[in-house]
Amino acid sequence: xxxxxxxxxxxxxxxxxxxxxxxxxxxxxxxxxxxxxxxxxxxxxxxxxxxxxxxxxxxxxxxxxxxxxxxxxxxxxxxxxxxxxxxxxxxxxxxxxxxxxxxxxxxxxxxxxxxxxxxxxxxxxxxxxxxxxxxxxxxxxxxxxxxxxxxxxxxxxxxxxxxxxxxxxxxxxxxxxxxxxxxxxxxxxxxxxxxxxxxxxxxxxxxxxxxxxxxxxxxxxxxxxxxxxxxxxxxxxxxxxxxxxxxxxxxxxxxxxxxxxxxxxxxxxxxxxxxxxxxxxxxxxxxxxxxxxxxxxx
Amino acid sequence: xxxxxxxxxxxxxxxxxxxxxxxxxxxxxxxxxxxxxxxxxxxxxxxxxxxxxxxxxxxxxxxxxxxxxxxxxxxxxxxxxxxxxxxxxxxxxxxxxxxxxxxxxxxxxxxxxxxxxxxxxxxxxxxxxxxxxxxxxxxxxxxxxxxxxxxxxxxxxxxxxxxxxxxxxxxxxxxxxxxxxxxxxxxxxxxxxxxxxxxxxxxxxxxxxxxxxxxxxxxxxxxxxxxxxxxxxxxxxxxxxxx
Numbered sequence: 001x002x003x004x005x006x007x008x009x010x011x012x013x014x015x016x017x018x019x020x021x022x023x024x025x026x027x028x029x030x031x032x033x034x035x036x037x038x039x040x041x042x043x044x045x046x047x048x049x050x051x052x053x054x055x056x057x058x059x060x061x062x063x064x065x066x067x068x069x070x071x072x073x074x075x076x077x078x079x080x081x082x083x084x085x086x087x088x089x090x091x092x093x094x095x096x097x098x099x100x101x102x103x104x105x106x107x108x109x110x111x112x113x114x115x116x117x118x119x120x121x122x123x124x125x126x127x128x129x130x131x132x133x134x135x136x137x138x139x140x141x142x143x144x145x146x147x148x149x150x151x152x153x154x155x156x157x158x159x160x161x162x163x164x165x166x167x168x169x170x171x172x173x174x175x176x177x178x179x180x181x182x183x184x185x186x187x188x189x190x191x192x193x194x195x196x197x198x199x200x201x202x203x204x205x206x207x208x209x210x211x212x213x214x215x216x217x218x219x220x221x222x223x224x225x226x227x228x229x230x231x232x233x234x235x236x237x238x239x240x241x242x243x244x245x246x247x248x249x250x251x252x253x254x255x256x257x258x259x260x261x262x263x264x265x266x267x268x269x270x271x272x273x274x275x276x277x278x279x280x281x282x283x284x285x286x287x288x289x290x291x292x293x294x295x296x297x298x
Numbered sequence: 299x300x301x302x303x304x305x306x307x308x309x310x311x312x313x314x315x316x317x318x319x320x321x322x323x324x325x326x327x328x329x330x331x332x333x334x335x336x337x338x339x340x341x342x343x344x345x346x347x348x349x350x351x352x353x354x355x356x357x358x359x360x361x362x363x364x365x366x367x368x369x370x371x372x373x374x375x376x377x378x379x380x381x382x383x384x385x386x387x388x389x390x391x392x393x394x395x396x397x398x399x400x401x402x403x404x405x406x407x408x409x410x411x412x413x414x415x416x417x418x419x420x421x422x423x424x425x426x427x428x429x430x431x432x433x434x435x436x437x438x439x440x441x442x443x444x445x446x447x448x449x450x451x452x453x454x455x456x457x458x459x460x461x462x463x464x465x466x467x468x469x470x471x472x473x474x475x476x477x478x479x480x481x482x483x484x485x486x487x488x489x490x491x492x493x494x495x496x497x498x499x500x501x502x503x504x505x506x507x508x509x510x511x512x513x514x515x516x517x518x519x520x521x522x523x524x525x526x527x528x529x530x531x532x533x534x535x536x537x538x539x540x541x
Contacts, residue, residue: 252429252448255391255409271369271390272350285369285388287409287428290448 001151002176003029004163006237006244006267007277008144008296014263014278019140025266025273026128026147032269033151036162037131038123040172040239041145045117050093053113053121054103055159059085062107073102084134085159086113086122093117096169111160111197116170118143118241123162143298146239146267148174154182155199165206168213170241175202176254176269177233185230205230209238223247223293237267243297252290259283265296314342314365324351334360350390355383361400375402378419394421397438410447413440416457422511429466432459435476441511451478452488460507462516470524474531478524479504481516490530490540494523 005025009015022039056062063082066089071078076095081088091099096115103110114121122135128149132138148163155161164172179185182201185208190196194207205226212222219238223245226236235254238245246267248256259266259274261283268274271285288294317327327345334340343364348354352372355364358381366374369387379398388406397416404412407425414430416438423431426444432451441460448466451459454476464482471488477500478491487493496519504518529537 250448253410257390257409270350270371271388272371275349275369285407287407290429 001032002163003032003149003269003273004147004174004176004235004237004267005029005269005273006144006146006174006239006246006265008243008265009263010265011263015143016141018142018145020138021277022145022147023128023132023138024276025268026149027132028273028276029149029269030128033149034127035150035152035157036123036125036159037128037147037149038121038162038164038174039132039135039137039145039147040114040119040121040164040174041137041140041142042118042170042239042241043120043142045170045241047117048092049090050096050115050117051120052089052091052096052099052103052115053086053119054089054107054110055086055113055123056107056110057085057159058109059087062110063087066107069106070099070102073106074098083122083136085124086135088120112166114164114166114172116241119170119172119239121164121166121172123148123164124159125157125162144239144244146172146174146237146244148176153178154201158198160197161200161203163202164239165200165203167206167209167238170239171209171219172239173202173206173209174237175205176235177249179205179230179232179234181231201232205234205236219245220293220295227291235269240297243295245296246288246294247292248288248290250291256288257285258288258294259285314344314363315340316344316346318346319349319351319354320347324353328353328356331355331358331360331362331364334358334362336360338362348387352390355381358383358400369406378402388425389423394419394438397421407444408442413438416440420507420510426463432457432476435459439507439510441507441513443513445482448485449488451476451491454478458503458507460504460511460521462513470526472530473524473526475526477503479507479518479521480524481521484522484524487524490527491524492527494525496521496523 179201371390429447445463468488470491
């Protein structure tokens with residue numbers, strides 16, 4: 001099953017409530033997936049700061065002193081904001097690649113959840129409520145975000161098997177469904193230099209998008225490519241620096257509902273996820289068409 | 299027995315029994331509906347705050363009227379056998395699945411597989427229905443004021459599907475004896491589904507269905523009829539291309 005949500009704010013007045021609204025939406029879909037949950041939340045990009053969200057199974061050990069050591073290694077200012085098992089590392093945009101590389105040596109157990117100017121990604125094993133409490137998601141602010149609650153079908157219930165999956169700078173993916181040709185696609189992507197952390201099918205979809213974009217496609221074209229190159233069931237929601245996109249496979253048996261008002265565009269696996277949004281009773285509510293790529297951007 | 303939100307005196311005055319799902323559980327609602335017996339005085343029900351709940355008013359087998367004020371989730375009014383159920387909002391997947399008799403009216407849109415496997419009764423969707431509307435229908439009548447999505451009436455066995463708008467891809471794939479009437483354009487027909495002549499008896503049948511569904515200002519003659527070419531009933535090597 002799995003449940004996915006997305007919320008894109010048009011009304012700046014709602015930005016302080018983004019975390020609370022997104023949390024409410026995700027918790028309402030808890031019975032679609034009790035295994036693990038995650039969110040990607042986007043704040044306004046300033047242009048002079050990059051963020052790397054990292055996770056460690058031994059957060060106490062790995063995050064202690066990391067700011068000083070990493071700053072020394074990359075020769076740029078670094079700050080580390082610890083949030084439970086995750087931490088957001090801030091540095092200058094030109095040092096992101098150097099920081100990623102240095103982290104592999106300094107803290108080999110650390111895993112990178114995502115990076116960019118706007119995005120922060122938090123995911124863990126457990127119910128949405130537990131995961132949201134752990135990371136204090138309700139108090140987070142931002143312009144847009146996506147979330148996922150997982151019922152695992154394809155691979156192990158682990159932190160790294162949870163969604164969202166990063167697909168590139170300020171980009172990530174959540175998925176409801178299952179892919180049947182992911183092993184083949186993974187082999188092809190590995191041959192093309194892509195690296196994988198899990199046996200998970202969605203990670204393959206994320207890597208597919210990253211790979212297509214590395215070959216010069218834009219995100220819309222890469223999403224169009226999923227319709228012919230990925231076999232199986234999927235409703236994808238992708239987060240981007242400026243907004244989010246939605247695409248469903250041509251069979252479209254994985255549910256999806258969208259709502260739009262002057263204040264927001266919202267996505268939910270079910271209408272239940274949208275019922276507490278302001279003005280929902282007068283919102284335009286519709287089901288996205290199969291095999292059609294949708295985008296909302298600031 | 300759940301708490302009764304309305305007093306007996308109020309009910310006796312002919313008011314509907316109001317069931318607020320923000321105050322009572324879905325299970326309480328469905329249990330109360332299942333306890334109805336023939337001749338019950340509780341013939342009118344109103345359900346408030348469904349907020350996308352699943353399985354609202356499933357398995358009702360008495361001729362009562364139920365007005366649901368808001369949108370519902372999966373499987374609303376499934377297995378309905380005799381009730382007149384109106385959803386004043388939209389419905390999630392599987393509305394009216396396997397209806398036996400009675401009527402269901404959706405004032406908004408319906409998600410995928412509306413009326414699936416239905417054996418009787420009338421399902422009216424005043425908005426659009428998405429994919430797989432009337433899949434494997436077995437005698438139900440479905441009237442959709444708007445459009446329907448792809449793979450609708452897949453393996454439809456009997457009954458009538460009436461669409462005032464357009465139909466998506468692969469309409470009536472592997473259809474048996476159901477009749478499909480579409481007023482707008484059909485994206486594509488599925489295997490073994492073909493356009494058929496509208497004879498006087500079909501006009502009469504369709505007009506009756508439009509009247510029953512409360513459709514006005516639309517003539518039966520504006521529709522095209524689709525049905526089975528009957529080549530896939532039994533395997534015949536000469537028809538292998540039709541699969």
